[in-house]
Amino acid sequence: MKHSLKNALVLAGLGAGLVSAPAMAHISTKNFGTFDGASDATASISTSVPGNFGWIDGSDADWADTHRLAVYQFTLTGDADVQLSFEQAVAGGGRNGLIPGFSLYSGLPHDPLSLGGPDHDDSAGSLFLRDVDSGGAITEGSFRALHDWRITGEESLAVVAPSVFTYIGHAYDGSQDYGTGIIPGGDGLLDNVVTQSFHLAAGDYSVFVGGSDYASQSAALRSLGVNGTILVSAVPEPETYAMLLMGLGLMGVIARRRKVAEKLHG
The missing domain is CATH 1.20.5 (Single alpha-helices involved in coiled-coils or other helix-helix interfaces)
Structure with a gap:
């Protein structure tokens, strides 16, 4: 049911000339900053995403294209309670209307200027990793919203190790069911904002943010603004x-x- 719905949506979009072919999706990040966990701190950054389905598309069996997501990163030098919030915004050339969802991972993509970067879904190394990790299944991209995943750039895997994203948790606005039951993690209130809290150890983290409207894959792609906020709260000493x-x-x-x-x- 899920795949038949998805195929119908994609075919409809192609017939109308509304869904573009896969792009060379290069991952670049918005950096919330580095936090020591010893004191409270907050930061906000606005950007945009193309389309309103980038995150939810990564929750199905054939994964998703990272080009449809915004990527935030942050670093903790000590344990902390972290609240992440994403909401629609007129920002980054985008308009209101985003139904946000996000996944939190430990790990960072390659620096775009480094030997291994920039990472993108259609590099030879990424295609190889997708084939290995999916067991040879057809995939639309490297992004997986509810699981660990890997991606890399143009450099040989023998030279540069891939970027690895280890899944921690996710949340999304409202509630979605594309044929296999309600996808877990929805906040149940469709109000164009989603917030979730995590207790995290020191380390590097990435947050992939995109739309949660699965059916919108058949609609014309448009840029939608997103505002991301991180609130870091100090953890009391023993x-x-x-x-x-x-x-x-x-x-x-x-x-x-x-x-x-x-x-x-x-």
Whole structure:
């Protein structure tokens, strides 16, 4: 059912001349920054994505083209609680209307100026990796919204290791079912914004953001703005937890003594 729906949508778009052929999708990122996790911090960056289906397309069996997504990155030098939020915005040459979804991964793409970069879906190395990882199945691109995945640039895999994205979690706006049941991770409220929180260890992270409207693949591609915000909250030190527990324990002792005294003098 899922593939028949998808094929019908794509064929309809091709017949109307509305769906473009796969692009040489080069991954470049918007950098939220580096955070130490010792103090609260926030950052926001706006950009745009082509089409309203880039993220949700990566949740099916034939994967998706990274060209339909925006990519954010950030680095933690210490443990932290991280809240990620993405919403429609008139930004980056795009218009309102995005139904956002995102996936969080550990790992970063190659720097576009490095020996291994820029990464894109249709490099010889990426095509080889897709063939290996999919077991020879037909794939539309390298992006997988709910799983680990790999991609690389033009350099030989014998020279440069691929970029590896290790799946952590995802969330998307509203609720979607393209024939196999409700896709998990929806917030159930279609309001053009999605927010999710994670407790993360020190490391490098990538966030792939795109649209969650699966049926819009048959519509004309248009640029849609997205505003991304990261909120990093400091994690209390173990000593702080210990002092809190001691304080709670002391309050309990005082309360018990007060009750005993009331009974004695009652």
